[in-house]
Every structure is written in structure tokens, then in C-alpha cells.
Amino acid sequence: MGRRENRKQVACFKLTGTGIKMTQYLKWLFFWGMVFATITVDIPLGNAQEDINYRLKWLFNTSVAGDLYALDMGYFKKEGLSVAVKAGSPERDAIRELELGQAQFGVASADQVILARSKGSPVIVIAQLFQKNPLQWIYRAEPGTLSNLSDLKGKTIGITYGGNDETIMRALLKKGGIPEKDVTLFSVRYDYTPFYRKRVDIWPVYINSQGIILNDKLTENGEKTGFFDPSSYGVRFVANSVVTSLKTLRERPAMVQSFIKALLEGWKESLAPENKQKTLSVLKKYDRDTPTDIREKQLAITRTLIIPEGDAHLGYIDREAWRQTEQIMLEQGLIPKPVSVTDILFQDGFGPTQKKQD
Amino acid sequence: MLARRVLQFLIVFASGLIFLMILKYSLTLSDYVIPSPLDIWHTGKDILTVYFFDTLNTLSVAIIGQIISVFLAFSVGIGARKSTFAGSFIKAAAYNIQAYPIVAVAPIIFILLGDGFITRLIIAAMICYFPLLLSIIGIMSEPVTDIEHFYNVTSRMRWQLEVKIRAFENMHKLITVISGSTTLAMAGTIVAEFIAADRGIGHSIRIALYQSDLSRILTALFLIGIFISVYQGMLEWAGERIGNRWHVSN
Known part of the structure; x- marks a missing residue:
């Protein structure tokens, strides 16, 4: 009886072992299937989708x-x-x-x-x-602030490094024959505090969005503003x-x-x-x-x-x-x-x- | 240990690159979407020195931020290890603050402190500190009954002794937590630089992103990975040495 029972037990263990292996295999298959499905769902090929x-x-x-x-x-x-x-x-x-x-x-x-x-x-x-490119620079319109390109000399100019405002400003400086050492370039980010605090003289804005908001705030404060438009100086960056x-x-x-x-x-x-x-x-x-x-x-x-x-x-x-x-x-x-x-x-x-x- | 960490990172990075290349060539994507290996190589060569120092700059801020976080977390964690009101209050506050997205809090910090070194440090420490604090509270509030019981029944238990016992018994866990927080400190510094600073590798990644230059981003990721691996490896090595020395002296 003992030997027979033992055989049964061994067979049972073998089966259970196979079961475990099978489950692991299915889990493995399911995991990679999900990975594949995620990739293919995230990156639809060609015109597969109708919308x-x-x-x-x-x-x-x-x-x-x-x-x-x-x-x-x-x-x-x-x-x-x-x-x-x-x-x-x-x-x-x-x-x-x-x-x-x-x-x-x-x-x-x-x-x-x-x-x-x-x-x-x-x-x-x-x-x-x-x-017309909406990207312009807002400034406080004090007498003689910015009436031509050479007025940029000595100014602290806000630019987004890597953004197209950097490219446009560099084109303007080149056009005006102004070396970079004659201006201070200031790295612009999400908040306008440096401009409000007058740390920066001219600040890049989209004239049809933030330009209006900044203009309104400064006007409320009794300050006059102006917009420096690159296209007025022949830089037409699309x-x-x-x-x-x-x-x-x-x-x-x-x-x-x-x-x-x-x-x-x-x-x-x-x-x-x-x-x-x-x-x-x-x-x-x-x-x-x-x-x-x-x-x-x-x-x-x-x-x-x-x-x-x-x-x-x-x-x-x-x-x-x-x-x-x-x-x-x-x-x-x-x-x-x-x-x-x-x-x-x-x-x-x-x-x-x-x-x-x- | 150090070499193993770097090797592990290189395997992970290489696997990522191979995956990108499989994607690129199987979907016939242009170099704009995924750059070619040659493009990555050339860009990497051109900017390696600049990015190396940028990453070094970021790492230095991350290390200072991490040190501050570790000290703060230990001080608060030790104070809050008892299940008192203060302990549960600190835990709840840490969970809540941890849930705030740092990008929402960061502008407030920038307005108050500008966009220099201190701001980067604070954001790095903030991202690193709270998870660290919760782990340390967890570890330090767990009694080592076998040992503590003896001191408790003989009325020789002092809080310094309690901290020592728990720290010693959980040395391995503590080293893992501190070493793991390196990634958080680095990520925190990069986030801060990405949002506001004008130096560091986060700032360079932001510029590369504006210029849609994946080669630069991959170079930056490579350097970040190498730096973190080396730093973590060194921390683990130092932790092991401290643990061994403590073990011998006791």
C-alpha cells in the first residue's frame, strides 16, 4: 500500500509541478502579451484608425x-x-x-x-x-526705449533658450549689427516676475495672448507699454x-x-x-x-x-x-x-x- | 559593486536604445522622430563635455539636497517614531505634502526665492525628503522586541539607546532607503532646472526638448544614468563599510 500510495503521491507532485510551470508560462505569456498590446495600442500604425x-x-x-x-x-x-x-x-x-x-x-x-x-x-x-508671427517683445514705453534696432544695446532681453524667440532675437541682433556682449540675455520661464520687477527690459510674448494680459496689468499700474515687432525690422520668421x-x-x-x-x-x-x-x-x-x-x-x-x-x-x-x-x-x-x-x-x-x- | 551598478545601467540603457532602433527601422521613422545611431553618436560626441559638467552641476545640488533631506528626515523621524499625536500628525502631513505635484508648488518658490541655487536645492530636497521621511518613520517606529525588552524590564532604556538599537538592527534597510533616495534627489533637481533654472542638465534637456532633439536628450539621459549609478554604488559601498565597522566595534 505504501509503495502504491507513494507512486500516487509522486505522480501528483509531478502533475502539480507541471501545473505550476504551466501557470508560470501563462503568466509570462500574459505579461508579454500585455506589453505588446500596450505598445501597439500606443503606436497605431499608418491609417489604421478611421477618425x-x-x-x-x-x-x-x-x-x-x-x-x-x-x-x-x-x-x-x-x-x-x-x-x-x-x-x-x-x-x-x-x-x-x-x-x-x-x-x-x-x-x-x-x-x-x-x-x-x-x-x-x-x-x-x-x-x-x-x-504675421504673433511673437513680439513687450517693454515699458519710456522715452527713447525702443525706436530702432540699435536701441537694443545695453538692454536685458528675455528669451526662451531653445525656443524660436531665441532664434528671432539672434537674427535681429545680427541685422542690427549688435554683438551679443552688448546685450544681456535673460532666460525666460513661466512667471513674469522678473519683468514686473524691471529686472528684464523686454519680455517675449505672444501679442494675441499673454501680451494683452501683461499690457493690461501694466496699464492698470499706470505704466505705458509698447511691443517690439521683429517684422518691422525685416525679420519675417513664419x-x-x-x-x-x-x-x-x-x-x-x-x-x-x-x-x-x-x-x-x-x-x-x-x-x-x-x-x-x-x-x-x-x-x-x-x-x-x-x-x-x-x-x-x-x-x-x-x-x-x-x-x-x-x-x-x-x-x-x-x-x-x-x-x-x-x-x-x-x-x-x-x-x-x-x-x-x-x-x-x-x-x-x-x-x-x-x-x-x- | 560600483562596476556592477554601472554595468547594469549600461545594459538597461543599451536595451532601451535597441528597442528605439527596432521601432525606428520597423516603422521606417525619420531621424526627427528617432535619431539614427550615427546621429546619436555625433551629437553625443559634440556635447559630451558640456553635458558632463551640466550633469555634475545637477548632481552636486542633488547631493546637498539629499544630505539636507537625510538629516531632516532622521531628526523628524526619530522625533515622530512613537505613536503619539506628533508622530501621526507628521505622517499625515508628509503624505499630504508628498501628494502635491511639485510643478504646482514650484512657481510659488520661484516667486519667493527667484530661480537660483536655493530654489533648485529646496525643490530637490522637497521631492527627496517626504518619501525618505515616511520610510525612516516606518523603520524607526518598529520595536526590536527581543533586544528592547531586556532594557525595558531593567529600566535602562533611554531614547538614544532605542534609536541606536533600531538603527543597528535595520542598518541594511536604512542604507537601501538612503541610496534609493539618490534617484529622488536627482529627479527633484532636474525637475527644478526644467521648470526654472538656467543651468544644470534639466535646463539643457528643456532646450533640447524645444529643439526636438532626441539625440541630445538621450545623451543627457545616458550621463544622468551613469552619474546616478556611480553615486549610488559609492553610497552602498560606504554604507557597507560603516555597517561592517559598526558590527565589529559592537
Whole structure:
């Protein structure tokens, strides 16, 4: 009996051992399965998803009024598109998302686009939203503060190291023949205390967002302000544009056409003076933190930055400004060699009045 | 021990790089999304010296922050080891403060203290201090019954003796906690530099991020990893020596 029982026990142990091994194996399989699933869910390939993702450059604010208007007023739906407009941030790069297939359209600044192209990214610009760069420098308008470039000498200038305001300021200093030792560059961050405390003379702002808030605060304090606009000194560094991948443009031209049509229609309507209240309510829905009076002022300035001068249409791609942007980046060593900027810009143009000289 | 730590880090880093390269070449991603090995190599070579000193700068702040945190945590932890009101109050406060995201608190510190060395130090110490405090309270409040009982029944127990017994009996745990807090101190300093400072490796990472330069970020991560491994290895070695010496002298 003893021997028989022992055999039974041994067999039982063997089975249990196999069971344990099996469970471990299943656990192992489950773990790696989950890892694989996470990776594949996080990085969808190509056009696997049907919905269109549109990644903005920054958070929802007045600078994206037209994008939100097109979404909220159903312009995308009218074109048969299901678009998710997603807020951006410095960590979220629309161009990377285009390549990874996480977004089909995005907003990127010209320097981002040129840099990406210099590294082989198949990105293409299909519309230039900002005809004028909103990046300017605010200063206290005391007599003789800043009436020409040479007035920058001896000033403490705020810049975001690595940001495009650094590139623009360096281009301005070069244009004005001002060596860097004649100015003090101050590293700018999220809080404006150094500017309020007058440690910094001129502070970089987006004129249609923080520019208004800072201006209002200083005005309340009885101080006069001014804005230093690089384009007044011939530096036309292109700001935000709508981008897509070359693959999307080649494989789904009709979808791209519909998207850009809806988007530009949204921008046009959002900036129309008669739609002001509608636009403000759309903005309020997505950006609850900005007071209405500030938002109203932001919208008025945004209008002047988006609507092109002359007979050009909304979204007009200013090729000359793009060439200048590329030249500045080359001179500052931000790209190793020219990228043939015209290859980045969508040749055919979506508007009826893309200028002939392009 | 030191060599083993560095080797372990190199294996982890190399695995990460291989994973990135598999992703890059299987999805045919451009150098903008994931740089090529050659690009990483060239960028690394170009900026190694600058980033080396940036990381050294960050590490020096992290070490000072960690020393402050360790002293503070021991002082408070020893004081709060008894299950009194003060002990539970400190625990609850530490849990709550630890839950605050430092990025939300940091701007207040910047407004009050500017963006220099002190601010970096405070943020590093804040991130490192609270987890350290909770671990030390946990360790120091646990009685070593076998030994303490003798002193308690003979009425020879003093608080200094109690602390000594608990520290000695939990030496290994304490060394692990202190060594582990290195990563927290370093992470804290990098966060502070990322948000506000104009020097240190966190500041350089921020610039690289603005320039969408993953090669630079990878170089920075490599150096941070090496520095942390070396520092942690040294701490463990020192801890082992102290432990052995204490063991021999007792």
C-alpha cells in the first residue's frame, strides 16, 4: 500500500509541478502579451484608425479660434469628416504624431517643420495660419526705449533658450549689427516676475495672448507699454502652419482637400466681425479660464495676424517668409544644410488666389 | 559593486536604445522622430563635455539636497517614531505634502526665492525628503522586541539607546532607503532646472526638448544614468563599510 500510495503521491507532485510551470508560462505569456498590446495600442500604425486627429501646437486659447469654430459649428462634419481637435504642448509634437500615425493633421511652427524636414521627416505644409508671427517683445514705453534696432544695446532681453524667440532675437541682433556682449540675455520661464520687477527690459510674448494680459496689468499700474515687432525690422520668421504627411497627401488628396476647406472656412467665419459673439462663446466653451474681456481683445488681435493683406486668401503660404526662415536657421547652425524649402510647401495651393510669383 | 551598478545601467540603457532602433527601422521613422545611431553618436560626441559638467552641476545640488533631506528626515523621524499625536500628525502631513505635484508648488518658490541655487536645492530636497521621511518613520517606529525588552524590564532604556538599537538592527534597510533616495534627489533637481533654472542638465534637456532633439536628450539621459549609478554604488559601498565597522566595534 505504501509503495502504491507513494507512486500516487509522486505522480501528483509531478502533475502539480507541471501545473505550476504551466501557470508560470501563462503568466509570462500574459505579461508579454500585455506589453505588446500596450505598445501597439500606443503606436497605431499608418491609417489604421478611421477618425482624424488634428494636433494643435498649444493649449486651447484664442490663437486656435478658427480650429475650434470649425469643430464646434460642424464644418468638418459637413465635409464628411470626423475630426478630433487635440490641444498641444511643448512635449506634444504634431510632426512626430504624423509620422507615428497618431494624427493626420497638425499645427507646427516653421522652424519645427524645417528642422523635421532636414532630418528626413516627410512633412508638408498645406496652409499657413499666421500671416504675421504673433511673437513680439513687450517693454515699458519710456522715452527713447525702443525706436530702432540699435536701441537694443545695453538692454536685458528675455528669451526662451531653445525656443524660436531665441532664434528671432539672434537674427535681429545680427541685422542690427549688435554683438551679443552688448546685450544681456535673460532666460525666460513661466512667471513674469522678473519683468514686473524691471529686472528684464523686454519680455517675449505672444501679442494675441499673454501680451494683452501683461499690457493690461501694466496699464492698470499706470505704466505705458509698447511691443517690439521683429517684422518691422525685416525679420519675417513664419509661425504656425497646418501640416500633414506626404503619405496622407498622396494617398488621400480628397480628404486633405476637404479638411483644409472645412478648416479655412471655420477660420474665415470665426474671424468675421458679425460672428464675434458666436466665436467668443465657442472659445468660452473650450477655454474657461480666460476672462471674456481679455478674450475679446485677443480675438481682435488674432484677426490682424491671420487675415492676409492684399488679395491673398486665408491660409496663404508666404514662400518668401519661409525662405527667410530657412536662411536664418542656416545662419544660426540650426540646420546643417538647406532643405529646399519649396519642397515642404504644398505647391498647388488650396485657395483661389495663391499669388503667381510663388 | 560600483562596476556592477554601472554595468547594469549600461545594459538597461543599451536595451532601451535597441528597442528605439527596432521601432525606428520597423516603422521606417525619420531621424526627427528617432535619431539614427550615427546621429546619436555625433551629437553625443559634440556635447559630451558640456553635458558632463551640466550633469555634475545637477548632481552636486542633488547631493546637498539629499544630505539636507537625510538629516531632516532622521531628526523628524526619530522625533515622530512613537505613536503619539506628533508622530501621526507628521505622517499625515508628509503624505499630504508628498501628494502635491511639485510643478504646482514650484512657481510659488520661484516667486519667493527667484530661480537660483536655493530654489533648485529646496525643490530637490522637497521631492527627496517626504518619501525618505515616511520610510525612516516606518523603520524607526518598529520595536526590536527581543533586544528592547531586556532594557525595558531593567529600566535602562533611554531614547538614544532605542534609536541606536533600531538603527543597528535595520542598518541594511536604512542604507537601501538612503541610496534609493539618490534617484529622488536627482529627479527633484532636474525637475527644478526644467521648470526654472538656467543651468544644470534639466535646463539643457528643456532646450533640447524645444529643439526636438532626441539625440541630445538621450545623451543627457545616458550621463544622468551613469552619474546616478556611480553615486549610488559609492553610497552602498560606504554604507557597507560603516555597517561592517559598526558590527565589529559592537
